[in-house]
Amino acid sequence: QVEQVKLLDRFSTSNKSLTGTLYLTATHLLFIDSSQRETWILHHHIAAVEKLPLTTSGCPLVIQCKNFRIVHFVVPRERDCHDIYNSLLQLSRTAKYEELYAFSYNPKQNESEQVKGWQLIDLAEEYKRMGVPNAYWQLSDANRDYKICETYPRELYVPRTASKPIIVGSSKFRSKGRFPVLSYYHKNKEAAICRCSQPLSGFSARCLEDEHMLQAISKANPSNRYMYVMDTRPKLNAMANRAAGKGYENEDNYSNIRFQFVGIENIHVMRSSLQKLLEVSGTRGLSVNDFLSGLENSGWLRHVKAVLDAAVFLAKAIAVESASVLVHCSDGWDRTSQVCSLGALLLDSYYRTIKGFMVLIEKDWISFGHKFSDRCCQLDGDPKEISPVFTQFLESVWNLTEQFPQAFEYNEAFLLQIHEHVHSCQFGNFLGNCQKEREELKLKEKTYSLWPFLLAEQKKYQNPLYNPDFCPELTLLEPNTVSFNFKFWRNMYHQFDRSMHPRQSMFSLIMNTSEQNKQLEEDIKELEAKIKQRNGQSDVVLVKEQEQTAHPAPVALKTSPCFQKEQPPMPVNDAVRTIEGSNTADNRYSELVSEFSKAEPAVVSLEYGVARMTC
């Protein structure tokens, strides 16, 4: 505990600050300012802590979080600062999984609730929903004991014609044994999205089993003779891999394949791209042109566009040409996960529902071994393994929700919340790098699943504009990927910089109104029933009626809680109060935070930086 600590505003040019007390707990860093407002930061969210040179007012400490929050403290005494710094370094770097928050987090669920929570998302059920197993596809037990591929799940779907020797042979010809398996099956087109890692082809190597495997996939699709093989890497990278005995499919060796590079950059490029973006967007007093050129130089939006373009290519191959597609990159757990999951999202409206999106993440990301632990740096490890691949996936989905505001059951808050928990290590879902590791950690016994918690509060994540009929089942969502359609995701990268967000949020207004409408509908039903009852009563039981009128308060007025608050004739107008920012000299329009939350009487919604009094 350190007192008299100052919290500086990140974008303030005037060193305006809040003074308060800093606490370190076992799991969180907590700052309570003089007006008793609390800022909680989970240790696992801390990406970097930096001690800046001593100033006259104290020792500055900058904490960067994985959810893009950046806090800037000034600690009066250097020794305290040094202590906090060291503690945070230790607390934010975990060496063992068992020390992660998820293992100590106790949400007061009993054991059966915990088990049920983990059963909420059932992938076998999901494959059944897609229509497999069927005449062409079957469940393979080849990897039941993780013998063929450690980073794949136990249960894999492959073409019926792919025998065990073919599977084994093919897996030996693929990086990390990640042989081609089913990721998504489109029942109307009978076409499949399959995924794998790169072939170990080098300059000339061949593998007959692998060739048979691809043929089997191709033949499992009765409606089209050819299939696509999408290498999601830039051609140059793929060619360079040949020198290391890896590479890509030679069209001459595989019959009826159409090979295609789509040019998504690797994890290292993505990491530095996001880093550049954050550097620019975090600059104080940023000019428009510096922002735009920084956005351009970072390449971030170019990468997001490349990912989405690849997904569109994939989805079109299936929906328009009825062709099956095999997707791979190098190891088949980063770009491949992005493209397969986004492709499926464009093809199947189920993944645009709240539950469906959970299933999609469980399937293409968690079960197929996207290395969440390495990519999100859950344990202290190789910084070169960190990469915002999943963030980029969420951003691609966000872009789609912006283009099709009525196609998704979930809203932006849902995406942000998932992002939050991918890094929080509070739930077991994203811990570890693959299913085998998760089983060894006994996550299902020792930790809780995130999904039931999100479902329990799904009201917060529902898109009030959602129209289930927007896009009938299995019709393709066709986004326009013209450059100007891609925007900087302010609510992700500046989620905690409230001064940058609209002061009145249309989103929360619509959310609240839509919520209120449901309540009002209930009220109307209730009132109508009462009136009906009244009318009935007045005819039949007169005595009772008289009895009731003698009561001082009419029954109806006591009924619904919503009701009592809505006594004024036009409650909507009173219900939503707009707020005002304030500022001082020379246009520091980012100074608003403190004043405006202080003046605010009621609910403050942090995500959107807008406070409103709700009814």
Next chain:
Amino acid sequence: MEFAELIKTPRADNVVLHHPFHPPVEGTLCLTGHHLIFSSRRQDNAEELWLLHSNIDSIEKRFSGSLGTITIKCKDLRVIQLDIPGMEECLNIGSSIEALSTLDSVTLMYPFFYRPMFEVLEDGWSSFLLEQEFELLSSVTNEWRLSCINKEFSVCSSYPPVVIVPKSVDDEALRKVAQFRQGGRFPVLSYYHKKNGMAMLRSSQPLTGTNGRRCKEDEKLVNATLRSGRRGFIIDTRPLAVAQQARAKGGGFEQEVHYPQWRRIHKYIERFNILQESFIKLVEACNDQSHNMDRWLSKLEASNWLTHIKELLTAACLAAQCIDREGASVLVHGGEGTDSTLQVTSLAQIILDPRCRTIRGFEALVVREWLQAGHPFQQRCAQSAYSNGKQKWEAPVFLLFLECVWQIHRQFPCSFEFNEHFLILLFEHAYASQFGTFLGNNENERAKLKLPQKTMSLWSWVNRPEELDKFQNPLYEANSLVIWPSVAPQSLQLWEGVFLRWNRSSRFLEEAEEERMNIIKYNKELQAKVNALRRQLAQLETGE
């Protein structure tokens, strides 16, 4: 009729029209004095296009064999294409359109010929008189007076006949001040902040020249707006260097020695020709869909458009801040005081004055701060973003103002009574219209052209209930507070409703917007129903 001479070929058949979001359609093209009319002549669903010649910004002709193609670029940024069979017909039509869309004489413009098909409930020409504005002002303060010094436009040709000035300054003094300010634009009241009695004045630059001329009456006039012992702020929309250079040409700025109670701040807002260039570049960037991400972003950056937006918003916020936060009076001017000055004063009012965020209040603002204040609409809006680089006086000064309002609107979506369509409507009508409102460069010219007698006012049309309905923002709730927008680059956005309007389908966005409105509407219905039911129940209960 002289138009007949210009129309060499009044009609062409088998013309194919390509316009945004529609498949090509074949039909007949007709030219009239003011319109280009296309009709597909299909019985079932006659597809028609009526385009005002004055909306045409530029045309290009191309030939392949005997098929001619005319590409028409409109001032509202739409691009359409006509395939016309027959070389001669195409040439004739092309040159006719060119001639008709670049008529020199204002009196030949469509507003002088337009006969309204609607009943005029209220004559828009007299909807917003400064006298009414003054009446409102008099109810809260008696420090100001209405001066008719400019009745004959003799003191300042770009000012309206009446202006509001400090009571303590008489007309004689005003005459002297007018000679000290460029174009005779002496400081007048632009806005009075009721909350603290502070005033915003606007003028043109003082004619100090190289020898530091001064004008006691000018000093007295501006000082009359100050509370004793308080300072005021002069916001000069030019950088210091430019203001200094202006002295060589007889212009200049207020010297500290002569205006000791005033602090001068230079807040640079670009001049009109730079803005026009920026406008052209932005539209070019938006119209090319083949740009990859890097090229798009660098073109967007190179246009500088959003930089201008940010600068303008910042200057307006500064003015508003001086008035509301510092409790100081403000004088705004640039050089002539007809462009950047008006942008700043009108935007500051959007921020400060809740009345300006209503439909009628916004109309009054446009009339007061733009039309009556002498923004040269005819010069600035003669050409839009497709003008071929030979700019003279054109500049999107008014469009920039509208976009800034839109940016604030986005940040405060519940604080404006009007919606985005209203702003787009004003943009369109400023550039091409059947109404006389935006014709002429100032009130003097409008009076000479007898516009109020000879043309219809845009406000007469807009302010009828059936039109107003389209421009209502259902989220609106009167918000009496000052609204401070964020000017961080991350908070600013491209105005897609104008710049991407013809480049990508916004069907899904519009449907979503409609759904939002439905939710709000439904809410109101439910509220009403609940209230009715409650009354009914209460009656039942007490009625026994």
